[in-house]
Amino acid sequence: MTAPGSTTAPAQDIAASTGHPEPVFILSPPRSFSTITLALLAGHPQIFGFPELLVFANERVSDLIGDNGTEAERFPPEYRRTRLSGVFRAIAQVHEGVQTQDALDRARDWLLERTDWPTTSVLDDLLGHVGPLVGVEKSPDTVATDESLARCLNHYPKAKFLHLTRHPVTTQRSMQEQNPQYLTNKKVRAVGAATSWYLSHRRIAASLAELPDDQWMRVRGEDLLREPELWSRRLLDWLGLDASDGVIDRMLRPEAWQFANNGPSGGLYGGDHKFLSNPRLRPVPDPGPVRFDPEWGLLDEMCDRMTRLAHELGY
Template structure:
């Protein structure tokens, strides 16, 4: 570590812990990962070390890193089995079952969509009173998980007129106590950190103070609508941005935004379904536990269904929103033409382009890139921290790993509405000798 420039005072041994003994923050740990992978010139899948049964570890020892590296380096060239199906157990964890060949996974159908929708936990969200004043305007980023939303949030956070904290997980709950009861389990507790990180930033307080304040509000069952209002009262002339990728899975959650806010703005972020599915499978996102749903779909099916149902709900919701309050952006255009797309974004928001938005890895504290407690439990997408700039290759990286055109016809019909072409995928597979 000293060779890499890390400031280490005490001797390091196998049992030395990175957080407790060396005081590593999440970003320190990510930098260590970057250095290790640069040395070996390959990606080593460190997310498997950071996540145990769907929960971020709180610390890692030197011996654990050594063992992990030895295992990864010995198996890095070995073929990997396709990911297995997912089964939710006791509502708090998801486990992988026996892997099955990828070509044996049934394509999703209309029946699959119905079953998936039925598996989503129904929300009992009160309609609210028309006599209750709405909160001021806010911005909602609508997109399924693994669609580039963490990068997008951090781009937004670079503008001085925007306040874009990590995922808030507020709109889906009536009050803060209800939110804690659902998210406080081991597999989901990291989802509570976005609100605490927002308080740390707005109040210039410690993580412990923010946690105590949240605990008091949770005990009081403070309505989430009022908590949003409190955050906005601390913003001055800044707009609040809420980027929580699970909102689009339930139409009632989307409708809540119109009830609780005065003419909110919506940014619909779209990514190629194969890109989203590849990222979902790679991150094993289902291990974070089904906050909204429990089912036994195969991981690949679950990813595709999440993409389809989220975007279907978003488009249905769009029909009730005036055009002037809606902007659609493509992830692929965002990473290949960032200045053009971010200029479009700023024009929609009524803001001037700020150059800092084009440098999303600068000013990490201002962009709230670390967790509230500076541990390894990082908000948003861990993979974001392993890059150093907007990566245009992220637009098409999935093409290297595509085994076949396995999308269901329903998914393709919707994808083509967004400009993604099935014929282009077939040509890609044909060129690789994979078209069947």
């Protein structure tokens, strides 16, 4: 694999030296249509869409892949392997143009040789390789804490940010269905899902409010999937990219994204499991009013706060 400079020195100046365009980050909590949104954008000939890289949720590469790192502390081995699929796939594809098992193993070795790197340097390297294409990345973990979102904003202060939203009720249902084997108590899952939705969107809105208006855009995921041609054009106008009919037609085939699958041998992820297993553009129904299921057992105060925020977000 190719690599910029030493295997031990951080690659903090890669972006400046390669002159790649500023990246775009999709900011949203889990289950917010972010994978299909990324796949749509990746259909543009001037965009390279990355799978979930988890670079901002971890400070150093050792935290990401080390046996004693933060990922290892937070997640069981099986789920951790699933989570790391994205970064391994991205490195293999960008460095070698394939995602075979041998290439994935070399991607892991490449990271193991750089455990002292800041994780942001991994993304710097990838952006340098895909330039002059615009790199787009989304990891729900980026907005899970103040620290991870600040790491993103501070390292890429000139990037563009897409605040992607989804109705709180349908988001709750989807979150509660995800990975129940790791959190079996239904009430705990319900409260955790509600908290994730609320705090993530509050965190995103507060952070983006500090940026120039042209540096960020908010889009309801339901609108994008119900009218993908219209909203794809609006997104491209915001990004200053070609929005001709041929380009739009290409974007409306998200199954063509090079990560819209489970890899050559299966078992690889880096995004929404359902989409990667059956990648296609699906319209979604109108989510309806903001009414939470009483069986979830959410406190009235929590429901009131989420309802007010949902109205602010256009629901």
